[in-house]
Amino acid sequence: MAATERGALLAAALALPGVTAAPGAAAQGAPDAAFVQFKYLDYRDWQPGGRRMRVDNPGFYAVKPLSDTLAIEGSIVYDGMSGASPLYFNALSGASGEGVRDYRTAGDVKLTKWFDRFAIGAGAAYSHERDYISRAGTLELRTWTEDRNRTYAFAFSGAADRIHTESGAAERERKYVLDFLAGVTQAVNETLIVQSNLTYSRGHGYFDDPYKLFDRRPDRRRVLAWLTRANQHFPERNGTLKVAYRYLDDSFGADSHMVEAVWHQALPGGWSVTPSLRYLTQKAAWFFRGPPIGSGLRPGEPYTADARLSAFGAFTPGIVVARDFGDGWVADVKVEFYRQKASWRAGGGGTEGLLPFSARWIQVGVGRSF
């Protein structure tokens, strides 16, 4: 029945001459209802002939307005991980360590206060695994123009991590990372929003992966990432196209380009479907060495065989199916599939001898606002 065509009346109203809504009106303000959400993530990855890593991840997220202008939000996740860590090379097949069963508990809390022309937020996060403890703090400031068409965001965060493995590969090692973000979001017109963010991250300390043979990385890393996104809404189609591009400059040498396209389609009855496709192409880190393991290793110099620092291209198709039940309940299912291949690197030059690496995520979420 025509009456269920979602948002059709508002779209028709905005087509009238001289009738405009305040852009971004709802975007800047304390949430006006409490929201709690439970998500369950199931992650598996594999390589041809290789074992799988599996993560079951129940998570809990809640946000609650404390007053008209103050909100607190927080989340807790609990990961159970089982299986061997991923295999990276043919040469390593069957040589990886014993099965691992580990748990991670993590939580964060953030307080945001809204004022007339700006909002400030402060947060803290803590994550605990048997061999890895991370503590982080963040401060952010957002400010907007009087017409609220433009928002500036500035954020600063710091993390202090402690790594200690029972194998002795890492003994009370430390890592410190500082992140700075500056961004601008502009509502160009009723249907187009453009955002550009620059993030600079610098860290020092222990960046090695203690579970990988010979892995030794530089003790300083700086990463500059520039992300630009645009969201174009098509009222007559009840859909939104989201495109993004990210350039990443990494002192490890693993520079990358990422492009993404997402289509969000609203459907009758509160349903929505959001297919997405992401492509990443990356250079190898300057201290990355291809197979066989240990080749090109020079004692005392950085070395890694971690496939995540190799030269490759990767595609991630995904889809989210969500339903807003209209009475405060929302539910969604998200499926993403990741496949990484050396030969998919843009312009060629991918790391030879690398097996394709695949992973998939299935996440189920249920939320309720009060």
Place this chain on the structure above:
Amino acid sequence: MRVRVPFRAMAAEHEIVVDHDDARAARTAIDAAIAEVHRIEAKFSRYRDDSVTSAIARAAGGAPLAVDEETHALLDYAATCHALSDGAFDITSGVLRRAWDFRRRPPRLPSAAEIDALRPLIGWQRVARDGRTVRLPVPGMELDFGGIGKEYAADRAAGLLVAHGVRHALVNLGGDLRAIGSQADGRPWRIGIRPPRPGPGAPAAVALVDIADAALATSGDYERFLEVDGVRYSHLLDARTGWPVRHWRSMSVVAPVAVAAGSCATIAMLLCGGAPAFLRAQGAAWLGIDAAGAVHGTLDPGAR
């Protein structure tokens, strides 16, 4: 400071409130907004011989009449309302007033024959339009922008205020409201929703709704109705039956613009039990009071 200008147009009491540092600038902006409301009334009022509405009615049964872009845009919008309401909302149904006289004292109900006699004059699907013209096929047919015009005027008035640099304002056209920003002190505009059955013991407002950069419209059997044998017949007539709807006493809707809030509220009244699903599909927040006086909806009656 706050500048508040009451005025009268479209047979109702209106008011524009502006918070502004400069009272003269506020007044200039308000005057422009009021002039716009009067312009829309003059152009679309069915009570004025020189209006577009009257010209279209006079041409009914004759040759197609050329109309301007603004009129076409409103007709497009009316077509959407008609489709989304499955024909319950129909701007050709104003002729039913010839049978339903809500001012008549003593009140009387029309007979089924009186309503049937008007049916050949009702039916949006029979209105012929092309890009420039409109034609009503049967003499006696007419269009009534009453369900759209006031809210359209509120949005246009709000647009003029913004163009004059106003950042905090409330346009109140007979209880249909469009807020620009918040109040100057940052608090949202707090709107009370009148009880559909006022009287001794009834509260001044059944609900409080806070809005900023949004619109609130209420449709209901508040003023124009007739009561026969203790039953209240509202002026909201289902175009498909010619009879008033009785499921809801009132329906208040919050939407980004007044014209959407107003027609959502009216269509929700007409759809009776189908209102919640319709409003959910339109993404509107709402508060409805049913025939028994019970409150329903997604707006918290105690201020959002």
